[in-house]
Amino acid sequence: MPKTSARLLALLSLLQTRRDWPGAALAERLEVSPRTVRRDVDRLRELGYPIAAVKGPEGGYRLDPGARLPPLLFDDDQAVALAVALRTAAATGAGIGEAAARALTTVRQVMPARLRHRVDALRVTAVERTSGRPGPQADPRVLMALSAAVQASEVLRFDHSAAYAPPADDAAAGTRRVEPHHLVTWGGRWYLVGWDLDRADWRTFRVDRITPRTPTGPRFTPREVPGEDVAAFVAARFQGFDTQPCRGEVILHLPAAEVSRYLAEGVVEEAGPDRCRLVLSSWSWAGLAAAVGRFDADFEVVGPQEFRDAVAHLARRYADAAGEGAAPQGDHTGGSPG
Incomplete structure (x- = not known):
């Protein structure tokens, strides 16, 4: 026969897995007598667990939600934090999604109604x-x-x-x-x-x-x-969007509907009849500045400053390449402009 403490934990775990348990079924699962089950139920009640007796031909037990969570005493914010953590556990990539769902079910069953309603709403x-x-x-x-x-x-x-x-x-x-x-x-x-x-x-x-x-x-x-x-x-x-380190935002002088047809990655939102707010990402600031140019439309840089600097640098380079910027290096006459 398991020690009393281990048996109590096993009994509590069984009571949390289904609504009603016949006393004989509990005794069989725990490999003890029905009398021992009754004593263990009384011990759990003394610890504050609200275990109700179920009437019927065989009799049985039910773990009801109570006014507190013995011996776990959570306030509202802690209960919500626990629910958030368990509901989003699948996103950790650790392969614990199923176990987290079962853990949330177990905790929820002994929560008072006030907290259960908040957790269910999340x-x-x-x-x-x-x-x-x-x-x-x-x-x-x-x-x-x-x-x-x-x-x-x-x-x-x-x-x-x-x-x-x-x-x-x-x-x-x-x-x-x-x-x-x-x-x-x-x-x-x-x-x-x-x-x-x-x-x-x-x-x-x-x-x-x-x-x-x-x-x-x-x-x-x-x-x-x-x-x-x-x-x-x-x-x-968002495919690939959040993995790239450089992200910038512009106001593009094109309708959002037109831009979205050609946008593989990024976020576009309307900012007026013929304007949209466009957020793009890239592996470099220069690459991000060049990506905006492919839309062949006027735009204003919203930020950040690194993006603004990259646009200015690219503009100077393109102007030089077209012969519209400063004189090419080495082409100095030494005289005053005239």
Whole structure:
């Protein structure tokens, strides 16, 4: 017979795997007598586990959710953090997704109703990737607000800051009206996938740049994400984008619909009738500057400064090559211009 402590843990584990357990079945699984099972159930009750007796021909036991989590005492934020960690464990690449899902089920069963409701409202999709840098931290309160809107299918209003805008640049920020559909983790960052009502198109928004507004809007009927697979949709949208070290943003004097047809990697959003905000990445700043030129349209660099410097350097080089810049090296007359 196992020692009492080991037997109690085994009993608790069994009680968490199904709703009702007949006493005889527990005794058989633990290889003890029904009387020992009754004593062990009493010991667990003394420790604070709410185990109810189930009436019936055979009798049995049920582990009910209680007012606390003995001996694990979580506050609300810790419970939410645990749920986030377990729900996104598949994205670590460690092959623990199934075990994490079972662990979340086990913990949830002994949570009080108040915490279970919060955990159930947290719907996220974890997209695995093999490389990338940790991103800015998302505010847990914003995550919960977004997940609640996703769960309730309520239109969100929020401010979304631009990628490289100065804090005081109000023109670079915008208020969005979005039907939220999924919270997604990608490359150490959180994204909201939703249908932008003003742009009539699917968009992804960095959660660390979102400031929700209250109250939320009316309820909506959820749409199907393109391809009906949010993980595949996000992976296609960002394929190779976050792995490249140099990223820049421009305002391109072309409609977003026209640019998106030729954009393999990057993010494009409307910025006016004939303008769009374009974010691209590359392995070098010079390569990024050259990539913008392929659209054959005027543009303004939003940032960062390294990107701005690369554009200026490339402009001088092209002007020199066309004979429109400074005189070629060695072509000095020594006289004054005239």
